[in-house]
Amino acid sequence: xxxxxxxxxxxxxFAFAISGIRLAxxxxxxxxxxxxxxxxxxxxxxxxRDILLNATPFWMTQSSYLIVSALALLFVLVxxxxxxxxxxxxxxxxxxxxxxFVVVGIDKTLEFGFPMxxxxxxxTITGSFGGMLRDILINEEPLIFRKDIYALACVFGGLIxxxxxxxxxxxxxxxxxxxxxxxxxxxxAVRYHISVPVLKGEE
Amino acid sequence: xxxxxxxxxxxxxFAFAISGIRLAxxxxxxxxxxxxxxxxxxxxxxxxRDILLNATPFWMTQSSYLIVSALALLFVLVxxxxxxxxxxxxxxxxxxxxxxFVVVGIDKTLEFGFPMxxxxxxxTITGSFGGMLRDILINEEPLIFRKDIYALACVFGGLIxxxxxxxxxxxxxxxxxxxxxxxxxxxxAVRYHISVPVLKGEE
Amino acid sequence: xxxxxxxxxxxxxFAFAISGIRLAxxxxxxxxxxxxxxxxxxxxxxxxRDILLNATPFWMTQSSYLIVSALALLFVLVxxxxxxxxxxxxxxxxxxxxxxFVVVGIDKTLEFGFPMxxxxxxxTITGSFGGMLRDILINEEPLIFRKDIYALACVFGGLIxxxxxxxxxxxxxxxxxxxxxxxxxxxxAVRYHISVPVLKGEE
Numbered sequence: 001x002x003x004x005x006x007x008x009x010x011x012x013x014f015a016f017a018i019s020g021i022r023l024a025x026x027x028x029x030x031x032x033x034x035x036x037x038x039x040x041x042x043x044x045x046x047x048x049r050d051i052l053l054n055a056t057p058f059w060m061t062q063s064s065y066l067i068v069s070a071l072a073l074l075f076v077l078v079x080x081x082x083x084x085x086x087x088x089x090x091x092x093x094x095x096x097x098x099x100x101f102v103v104v105g106i107d108k109t110l111e112f113g114f115p116m117x118x119x120x121x122x123x124t125i126t127g128s129f130g131g132m133l134r135d136i137l138i139n140e141e142p143l144i145f146r147k148d149i150y151a152l153a154c155v156f157g158g159l160i161x162x163x164x165x166x167x168x169x170x171x172x173x174x175x176x177x178x179x180x181x182x183x184x185x186x187x188x189a190v191r192y193h194i195s196v197p198v199l200k201g202e203e
Numbered sequence: 204x205x206x207x208x209x210x211x212x213x214x215x216x217f218a219f220a221i222s223g224i225r226l227a228x229x230x231x232x233x234x235x236x237x238x239x240x241x242x243x244x245x246x247x248x249x250x251x252r253d254i255l256l257n258a259t260p261f262w263m264t265q266s267s268y269l270i271v272s273a274l275a276l277l278f279v280l281v282x283x284x285x286x287x288x289x290x291x292x293x294x295x296x297x298x299x300x301x302x303x304f305v306v307v308g309i310d311k312t313l314e315f316g317f318p319m320x321x322x323x324x325x326x327t328i329t330g331s332f333g334g335m336l337r338d339i340l341i342n343e344e345p346l347i348f349r350k351d352i353y354a355l356a357c358v359f360g361g362l363i364x365x366x367x368x369x370x371x372x373x374x375x376x377x378x379x380x381x382x383x384x385x386x387x388x389x390x391x392a393v394r395y396h397i398s399v400p401v402l403k404g405e406e
Numbered sequence: 407x408x409x410x411x412x413x414x415x416x417x418x419x420f421a422f423a424i425s426g427i428r429l430a431x432x433x434x435x436x437x438x439x440x441x442x443x444x445x446x447x448x449x450x451x452x453x454x455r456d457i458l459l460n461a462t463p464f465w466m467t468q469s470s471y472l473i474v475s476a477l478a479l480l481f482v483l484v485x486x487x488x489x490x491x492x493x494x495x496x497x498x499x500x501x502x503x504x505x506x507f508v509v510v511g512i513d514k515t516l517e518f519g520f521p522m523x524x525x526x527x528x529x530t531i532t533g534s535f536g537g538m539l540r541d542i543l544i545n546e547e548p549l550i551f552r553k554d555i556y557a558l559a560c561v562f563g564g565l566i567x568x569x570x571x572x573x574x575x576x577x578x579x580x581x582x583x584x585x586x587x588x589x590x591x592x593x594x595a596v597r598y599h600i601s602v603p604v605l606k607g608e609e
Contacts, residue, residue: 348436348543399438402440
């Protein structure tokens with residue numbers, strides 16, 4: 001089970017870093033800048049969560065996150081021409097990572113003794129804040145506020161987690177169902193173009 | 204007295220959230236995105252203050268701030284067409300909230316044992332940083348640096364707080380005078396179009 | 407030795423603040439806004455480092471950083487017309503500050519018991535994050551990702567620090583060599599227009 005979780009964690013980190021590196025490269029960032037954007041996309045959410053929880057940021061105790069991000073840069077450099085054909089694959093990886101990130105965020109927050117609603121907020125932050133930072137760094141309006149369901153899929157997964165907790169399900173089962181819910185919500189939202197209605201401003 | 208402070212706190216949170224939601228809606232954010240911008244505007248300043256003070260962010264121990272922000276979203280959704288006519292009311296609410304936020308920031312910083320100048324900086328951060336984050340999220344240059352007196356009203360209120368502390372005034376009186384100073388500075392600055400001179404760059 | 411380090415620290419703070427104030431003035435920020443951008447540029451990197459290390463932000467225990475930033479504002483106001491002719495001088499000051507900031511970031515991180523790779527990341531954050539925040543505040547894409555070698559000079563200085571640590575060199579010598587390496591890397595990169603290759607995106 002640990003191996004599977006680690007696999008999801010690295011997959012998610014890789015996919016998140018790829019998304020940052022690709023958007024940075026579209027903006028003519030240099031290699032190092034693209035790497036930084038990739039790292040920030042991958043670890044930004046968990047870092048804000050850890051700062052708010054007053055915990056040591058997770059990537060400071062394990063170098064694998066920076067290494068996986070470096071591999072993502074290498075991947076984009078080497079397979080530059082083919083990367084675009086892998087869009088669907090990246091999307092799946094990204095959704096897997098998102099599901100896991102949300103569950104990790106929830107677990108860690110509950111371990112720190114906070115109530116469930118804080119845990120859901122933290123799960124959402126863990127999953128979405130990296131992408132928000134990415135968009136700020138490349139000077140775009142955060143996409144997650146305007147396209148498909150992203151942050152809301154995290155909230156949904158958090159609610160599923162909460163519901164499962166009320167049952168006799170084991171923790172591992174709760175985590176698996178919650179992560180899968182996030183994953184499915186993302187896939188269904190994108191497949192069927194489901195999005196949150198735009199808030200029309202006053203004239 | 205506590206009731207009055209709580210009232211001001213919620214009023215300020217509501218007004219700050221409204222300002223975030225309205226600006227996000229002008230940028231075609233979806234409902235959830237607008238809610239996030241509203242929350243960030245309302246709690247962003249106090250959150251940075253608490254991170255810098257190494258305290259648990261205030262909204263993580265009390266769900267009312269997220270709830271008041273949700274009410275602000277509901278309000279904008281329902282009264283969309285009339286909201287623009289309430290500009291003056293929102294401005295007053297916002298100024299009340301600002302005054303209170305500054306005083307809360309100062310008090311908390313002094314409780315943590317920091318000197319007055321740090322408290323004034325923290326009061327200013329509590330009052331202004333949320334609006335700065337809001338403008339970054341919607342990808343605009345922070346307005347508070349270019350229009351009317353905003354952050355400077357917070358600094359002014361902090362100086363008034365310091366002066367009152369040198370006198371025999373009670374703490375409650377000091378807080379009330381300081382918050383009122385911020386409020387008045389905002390109202391007067393906007394009413395008479397007083398602003399800090401623009402810093403002309405070299406040619 | 408302490409005097410020399412303090413001198414470099416103030417020089418760097420002054421130069422970083424000047425760069426923030428000048429860019430803010432080019433965007434028509436008001437005086438106070440320009441001051442805030444100057445302060446953020448000067449202390450932003452060290453502040454993120456301290457938040458990540460769970461330390462009290464350095465500028466909250468010593469008012470000199472805010473005062474030096476205020477002097478930088480005064481300098482720009484008074485010598486507005488001549489500032490542009492001092493570009494080379496500012497560049498040297500900035501590079502001196504960068505070298506020192508990197509070393510300070512590394513030292514502090516090692517003192518907190520983190521391994522060398524975290525210290526190099528923190529040195530780089532200390533040196534570069536302020537400029538990144540500056541560019542976000544004035545709503546520009548972060549320059550450090552696209553021009554010359556900046557963040558990478560910090561990484562380079564960190565590697566030199568690590569190499570020196572493996573030798574019999576004293577700590578002071580290690581620090582001096584590392585800071586000088588950052589300084590030289592910056593000067594050489596700008597002098598000979600050396601930059602990191604742009605990451606060409608897929609078509």
